[in-house]
Amino acid sequence: MSKKLELYYYPECPYCQRVLNAMRKNRWEGIELKNIHADAEADATLVRVGGKHQVPCLFVDGVPMYESLDIIAWLERELG
Numbered sequence: 001m002s003k004k005l006e007l008y009y010y011p012e013c014p015y016c017q018r019v020l021n022a023m024r025k026n027r028w029e030g031i032e033l034k035n036i037h038a039d040a041e042a043d044a045t046l047v048r049v050g051g052k053h054q055v056p057c058l059f060v061d062g063v064p065m066y067e068s069l070d071i072i073a074w075l076e077r078e079l080g
């Protein structure tokens with residue numbers, strides 16, 4: 001995987017936990033975690049680039065993808 005992957009999330013969000021659990025179960029690696037509750041810059045980037053304050057959001061080479069199930073389906077396709 002040569003794409004840059006960044007998951008914007010926060011720990012209390014159940015939809016984020018759904019993605020994080022799939023990451024653990026499938027041992028997907030190379031995904032940088034951005035906790036928007038701990039990182040004000042990441043929080044601002046999410047809204048500036050993504051256009052809305054919603055997590056989880058996976059940035060693929062800087063392009064935002066929302067919706068936990070879409071993110072998991074995409075990661076399954078890309079990372080197996």
Ligand SMILES: N[C@@H](CCC(=O)N[C@@H](CS)C(=O)NCC(=O)O)C(=O)O
Pocket residue numbers: 012013014015016053054055056066067068069
């Ligand atoms: N259908 C979305 C739901 C995501 C969602 O509702 N996320 C909540 C947190 S659990 C959110 O971002 N709320 C807005 C906010 O926290 O500002 C998904 O499956 O990813």
